Amino acid sequence: METAEIRRRWLTFFEAKGHTVVPSAPLIHDDPTLLFVNAGMVPFKPYFTGQESAPWDRATSVQKCVRTGDIDEVGKTSRHGTFFQMCGNFSFGDYFKADAIRFAWELLTTSQDHGGYGLDPERLWATVYRDDDEAERLWLELTDIPAERIVRRGEKDNYWHMGVPGPGGPCSEIFYDRGPEYGREGGPEVDEDRYMEVWNLVFMQFDLAAVRAKDDFDVAGPLPAQSVDTGLGLERLASILQGVDNMYEIDEVYPVLEKAAEMTGKSYGATSGHTAEDSDPDDVHLRVVADHVRSSLMLIGDGVTPGNEGRGYVLRRMLRRAVRAMRLLGYDEPALPHLLPVSVERMRQSYPELGTGFERIAQIAYAEEEAFRRTLAQGTTILDSAVERTKSQGGDTLAGDQAFALHDTYGFPIDLTLEMAAEQGLSVDREGFVRLMDEQRQRAKADARAKKGGHVGSEVWKELRALGETDWRAYTELSTSGRVVGLVRDGELVEELEPGQSGQLVLDRTSFYAESGGQIADSGVIVADGSRLDVRDVQRPVKGLVVHTVDVAEGPIRLGAEASAEVDPQWRVDACQAHSGTHVVHAALRQVLGPSALQSGSYNKPGYLRLDFAWNQGLSADARAEIEHVANLAVRDDLPVSAAWMSLPEAREQGALALFGETYGEEVRVVEIGGPWSRELCGGTHVRHSSQIGALTLTGESSVGSGVRRLEAYVGMNALGYLATERALVAELSSIVKAPAPELPEKVGEMVARLRDAERELEKLRREQVAASAGSLTDQATDVSGVTFVGQHVAGGAGGDVRQMVLDTRGRLGEERPVVVALTGDGGGKPVIVVATNESARARGVKAGSLVRVAAQTLGGGGGGKDDLAQGGGSDAGQVQAALSAVERELASTVTGATGSGS
Structure with a gap:
């Protein structure tokens, strides 16, 4: 079945x-x-x-x-x-x-x-x-x-x-x-x-x-x-x-496992018993793939996007574990484009919405896999450097903190670290890694306990909610009269709040909008006989209860007092403009980019909006301009704005869009702008006609995670103010470069081109100077136990310059006899040391990395590198000559020791 x-x-x-x-x-x-x-x-x-x-x-x-x-x-x-x-x-x-x-x-x-x-x-x-x-x-x-x-x-x-x-x-x-x-x-x-x-x-x-x-x-x-x-x-x-x-072998999971086995050439269950505990490592990896691909599909389907914290981190970890498991099975190419379609075909039988939303889901998942593949490449480079440092110091075990940093900072899996370190002949301090992971888990558990402890505080809200549901009038009124039915200070119910105190106040009736759906709460005041309270936040801690966070300006305010809730009318107008503007931008976005560009989050406050949407690449300037144009056409056309309550199935049947991550009841509010052009489930406040949004201008577009982009915009007077500021800036630039506004791009382009030509000429002169300096450095060579040694300080020399001079000097001295070149510089504000050796010097046991570490220690820093070329630095520029002397002593000791051991 x-x-x-x-x-x-x-x-x-x-x-x-x-x-x-x-x-x-x-x-x-x-x-x-x-x-x-x-x-x-x-x-x-x-x-x-x-x-x-x-x-x-x-x-x-x-x-x-x-x-x-x-x-x-x-x-x-x-x-x-x-x-x-x-x-x-x-x-x-x-x-x-x-x-x-x-x-x-x-x-x-x-x-x-x-x-x-x-x-x-x-x-x-x-x-x-x-x-x-x-x-x-x-x-x-x-x-x-x-x-x-x-x-x-x-x-x-x-x-x-x-x-x-x-x-x-x-x-x-x-x-x-x-x-x-x-x-x-x-x-x-x-x-x-x-x-x-x-x-x-x-x-x-x-x-x-x-x-x-x-x-x-x-x-x-x-x-x-x-x-x-x-x-x-x-x-x-x-x-x-x-x-x-087991569950991995049922009809909704096994097809993904089977596809992964086919892609990797593995045979699932060849050596397994009846329980998963009997399995070999390949079977474990295949089951990880099957489970995590399905779980990721369901999470993205419900609006989760990969990120670095919370829900997004869990999704990111599962996607990356699936990709990593495929790698451990020997498959290095992108895997999700082959696996995710298999999972959606099975799961859409019970959840048809996965099929209709698959384009969006796939964009997010595939972008995350590609990002992780880049992370693997970066992590591999970092791991290689850590392995090289460990070996150069004579160690055979990679430190636990280095493995943890790779895992925690770069998302580099520990078993991949173990595998790659073993390939290079090193073990990993697994105990140290596990200890750090345990410490991290304990911190997470402490956070979770703190959250659960906060939940106990909801008893206060449950007690107030039991008195009755708040008569909420935010959609129809700006001012309402009501009675104070609850006062809370420091989490405890109180009889009154005094002047200068802050707390929470519950009215039996209010016109204040409580923050939800991306729209921040209203601003305004609550007044009573002899009392005036500034409202700075409004929330719904439990369903049906509206709670005002207030500062008592005049008072006191007492339980049972008759009060008037007065919303700042200009605040509400500006907030309505922003929320309706968000719907307009979302509709314009879908019209320009297609239906898969679905909103995944939003935030709006008076005069400003931002909208996050599923998309895996940056928008071109033309695309941004077209979205802004379509949005402003909708404003110009004075489209009617309406709201209606209906059942959730009715709303879905009408094609209303739901914001991912929001929780909806059986009855939902559908807001339309221009009929079907923009039809969304929404609990926010809105203008009555789109023209009331006023001007709308996009101000930015950026990435906020794998497969998620963000648009930002100003509306109404804020948009006009933004455009006025830009106009003044253009006028000032025109005055500076003495060119009318239409000619600014060409004029500025010419200036930038001349600047780049000048920079290239300066760079050419600098390189010639470096080459000339390298030529004179060969004259400073001395003999140290049979090795030609150059140890000099280059005043004002930055890291790149010093490195180039070291290489040029080593090249000029040739390979006839052993050569070591050590130069210091201080051009970057901190001292730098670069050491190079030729093949003859290395044959006598001289290693650039070892010499750099000696010098860097003298400079109060660190460094390392390969046997032929190494670089380091420090914080004490006054020790550059001492550092060069330390290199010379270490060189003499190395060569003498090597000669002595060979005689």
Whole structure:
């Protein structure tokens, strides 16, 4: 049975049982404690925690999930993957344990001909929490499972909570016996490879207080309403129903693995056993490719772009791990153009939007692979230098901090470092590398704990939200009257805020726009009898609650006071211009570049906008000019601007564009400018006609990551001010060069050409002077133990000049006898030392790199290089003569030592 069919049967079954089918939420979620949705219940979390009332009594979904905590274990075991799909059925105060167990047993054991999954009941085991007598009794009463296949387990295995105070309760897990070829007999307590967990039924019935660990928490009491949260691993069930050993071999993953094996000439599974743990390294690499290509496809599909932090870093790491794995398998050419299309063909059966958006997805992925290939080339050069330094110092182990720097700074994988260092006869200080990696992970965990701790503070907002939803009037009014229903200072609820204090204020009604969708919050004041508060930020910490951050200018302001929320009207006008301008630029961008140039992020404030979009190359001047022209034509044409609320499916049917990374509810707001020309899901404030945007001028275009470009623009009076400044600049340049504006390009071009000619003439004279100086340097040669030695300081000489003089001088002295040339310079503000040797000197054991290190140490710095030519520097220019003397002494010692050892 194909994975898409397993998914379809799940939704059909539970819909027939009265559940509302809820589409999968995007992998990016508005939970500050999560990088990605990592469990099927995440989109339902506000309903379980009581932050919001559930719109249904029972629901079902197949949720996209990504977990990256064990990314380094992917491919090594049959249990670790990054992207997976979690089938869930949920009860919000409706049914409880009995129906949850009954539904699970029915769906799993009903024959495939009758719409079920057709699992053999004799192979199913159940676990229950050690004190949950009720669950065990229900399993015995409602199913055919015998008592000997019901196992009681403790908190670590069979108790669920979110890691923070809130709902929790015992759970019951269902396991499938894959047979003796997979491990030992005796149930899940004995072997969880043979007995694979497929479904977890969580019975939320308690309110947990302090949560210290998975198995260490306090129960405050029962929940007001008992609920159910279940999760079945779609990939795990697919591996069972398709008769394969693990998730890497199911129909949605294996075709990518098979393609990678074909490209690399490898034979997957040739030496493997039934579990991934039995695999050879090639099989591990193939599974990494299959998993990470699919995960990257899904992440980019939901709006993530590669970057250096957060979600973008996770995506970048997975793409690069896939490319690296292909390299380790012997494939050095671009691989993603061959692999990604295979993955999208499998995944589009369940997620059709991947097919329609594939051009954008491919642009981002392929650009990241190309960037990584350049990184590999750069990292290889740096690694070679590190290896050379290690060898020159007599070492045989590359330092752990150097390996870590390659990994952390340049994205150079540690196993590639190990492989390439071994090729050059070096080992790597793996312990040092691991120690630094552990330190980095501990810092990351500390950050995560800090975020989770911040989440606990949301109890204040939950308490205020429980008083009722904010009556939000930002779309229709600039001024509203309301009552102060909440005051917060330093995270605590207070009765009043005094003059000079800052805090958060909640009104039961407000006209202030709360920051969202790239638009910053409104500015203005809140006034009450004897009080005046400056509003400097407005946010929605929980859905339905608008919170103003205020500075009390006059006061105090007290809880329960009647107040008026007054938005700065000019601020709102300018903000509307910027947000509508963003939509216009996006539509113009797609008209000029094509539909794949989709917005991936935006930011707008009064008078200014920026828009990030998927594109893998810089825009030409003509393209930028055309985008600006199309946008201003839309402004000139006075296109009508309208907004309407509708269901998400209706909006998609109308072709409304959604901003990647945003979370949308069941009802969405669609903003149109000129009808279908610009139709987007948007919660921002807008002008009524496009002409009200005013002037629009693009001010910049740049790269903000692999496959992502950024446009910036001014609108309205800010655009006119920008153009006025440019006009004044042009007038000033015209006055300076004494030419009218139309002739400026030609006039400035002529001046630049003359300047370059003069610079070339100066460079020619400088080279001639260097050559002449080199000629005179040969006259300064002395004999040091049979070696012709030139050691001089070149006053004002920069690094490049000194290097050229060293090479010229060595060439003039020839190869008849050993030659060493050492010159110092100080032209760059800091001393530099360059040393060169000829072949005869090197035959006597003289190495330029060794001599440079001696000199650089005297200068208070460092250096190195090859045996024939090396360069170094330092910070103490007063020691240049001492450095040259040190080189001469080291030369004499080297030659004398070599002669002595040979006699």
